[in-house]
Amino acid sequence: MAGRIQAEERRPYFFLSYARSRYRPEDSDRWVAKFFNDLCHDIGQATGALNPGFMDRQIPVGSEWPDQLADALANCRVFVALFSPPYFTSEYCGKEWAAFLKRYHAHTAGLDRPPAIIPAWWTKMDISEIPEPLHTMQNVPPEFPSAYALEGLYGIMKLGRFREQYKETVLRLATVVKERAAECALPSGAVPSLSTVRSPFSDAAPGSKRPAVRLTLAAQAIDDLPPDRDTYYYGRTPREWTPFRGEGHTLPIGSFAEQVLSELGHQSIVETADEPPQEPADAPGVLVVDPWAARDRDLGKRLRQIDQDPVHVLAPFNSDDRQTTEAAADLGEDLTEALPNGSALKGSAMRVTSPAAFRDALPKAVNEALTRYLKTTNVHPPQTPPSMSRPTLRDPES
Structure with a gap:
């Protein structure tokens, strides 16, 4: 799954990585699609790009889905990750992240370049819900509206009183995408098959105490x-x-x-x-x-x-x-x-x-x-047994 190299003007500015909703995804993901379209519009206005972004919903029915995904990961300039609790438990989101990073590091190994992954807060999250290695990415730029940090994109989309803050947030994200793409200057390049890469979140679950x-x-x-x-x-x-x-x-x-x-x-x-x-x-x-x-x-x-x-x-x-x-x-x-x-x-x-x-x-x-x-590390078991018995599940009728 190397991905076909696209002409410069056809390359997407960003790849949107997000966790699909487990409850009525066909309905819930329409909010993600709206955000994606709004971000594409603002990036298109700022850059004149023919192909501002890629989202998997763009893949036509009957197409070779893995090939289309590989093409986008091989050609996008930056990677936008929609942070939410399900994102870090999604094996596929982690694999997209890993495949893009391998391409990024293959071209920038040892060069002092800014990160080409841009986090976007989809829902309000506590830092304990984010894998520890990503805590340095958790800061919201100070120029972004305060409502974005408090509610996340989904919250300010759903609540009418934050409509203007939502528009400003998307516009500022578009500016970040444009500037980061120029700073990274990431050329197209091969990506590994998603079936062969491992999610970096598999052993770094939110709240886990994995040793540094x-x-x-x-x-x-x-x-x-x-x-x-x-x-x-x-x-x-x-x-x-x-x-x-x-x-x-x-x-x-x-x-x-x-x-x-x-x-x-x-x-x-x-x-x-x-x-x-x-x-x-x-x-x-x-x-x-x-x-x-x-x-x-x-x-x-x-x-x-x-x-x-x-x-x-x-x-x-x-x-x-x-x-x-x-x-x-x-x-x-x-x-x-x-x-x-x-x-x-x-x-x-x-x-x-x-x-x-x-x-x-x-x-x-x-x-x-x-x-x-x-x-070799010492494990210290409890010195005394728990004083309370473990709860057990009962039949609802009992």
């Missing part, structure tokens, strides 16, 4: 590098370390890792090896280490301390970094000597040569870290 993933960065700052080490891949602090820096990759490795984990539905805690651990102290962890770090006296000592309670290790060996490539054998031995336990863990990757390889390696390391965490 700790990402520890072990690298030097520019001022701490030896005189003969190329400074191109480093920054003022270890957080600015960009081991895969190049024309097609400008994002520091910590930010890139956060992006990959967010795509998978994970919340992440990013820290550096020289910082005190952040809470929670027992989160499953992955160490992302510079191959040159073990040669630094203080950093090498810290790596050996970390390895006493080992975590999974990823070591970027950029194939375009001449110095690292020429010294790869010795650097690898230094790392293994400093991290003998972590490097031996299943899921660790001691020679990650490109951003694409890092994108593949990180989920494997995280999955193994989570498995190990769940096997």
Whole structure:
């Protein structure tokens, strides 16, 4: 399901992802259709686009529905997600999200671009109803009408006194779509089949206590590098370390890792090896280490301390970094000597040569870290049995 590439003028500005109503969807979804048409109208006015948006209700009866959906996901400029409680329990909405993100990251991996997913609040929601990894997306821009934040789109559509606020909200959303599409400049590209992708919300249900993933960065700052080490891949602090820096990759490795984990539905805690651990102290962890770090006296000592309670290790060996490539054998031995336990863990990757390889390696390391965490973390059962008996269902006639 790669999706056919469309001519530039035929590409939809946005793809509308929404959860179908379980109660009389043919009636309830007409409100979603009205919002979609209103948003298309305003985007059409603002951009002159021939095809402002895509919604699955546009697919003609008898058409190859998966192919049409793939075409839209492969060609849309941005992805508008209608947030509602059913959205995060819909497997299909999560798959649409995941398929679009894979295309987005394939074209922007490592580039500092704004997110191409725009949340729109369909119903009023408490933050506890939203998966934790998406909490950073929950803010409503201050220029939007206050009624939108209080009632959501459905509420201000249904309540007549908010009619003007609804019109203003749609107009402002159209402006956001237009501006974000220009900022992202996302070209058309292949998307995976929805049957092969996994919803990022499957293991991040609203209100769940899924453990966050700790990402520890072990690298030097520019001022701490030896005189003969190329400074191109480093920054003022270890957080600015960009081991895969190049024309097609400008994002520091910590930010890139956060992006990959967010795509998978994970919340992440990013820290550096020289910082005190952040809470929670027992989160499953992955160490992302510079191959040159073990040669630094203080950093090498810290790596050996970390390895006493080992975590999974990823070591970027950029194939375009001449110095690292020429010294790869010795650097690898230094790392293994400093991290003998972590490097031996299943899921660790001691020679990650490109951003694409890092994108593949990180989920494997995280999955193994989570498995190990769940096997070793302590579970505290209740100390005393409940004082009340469990309620039981009774026959209505009894």
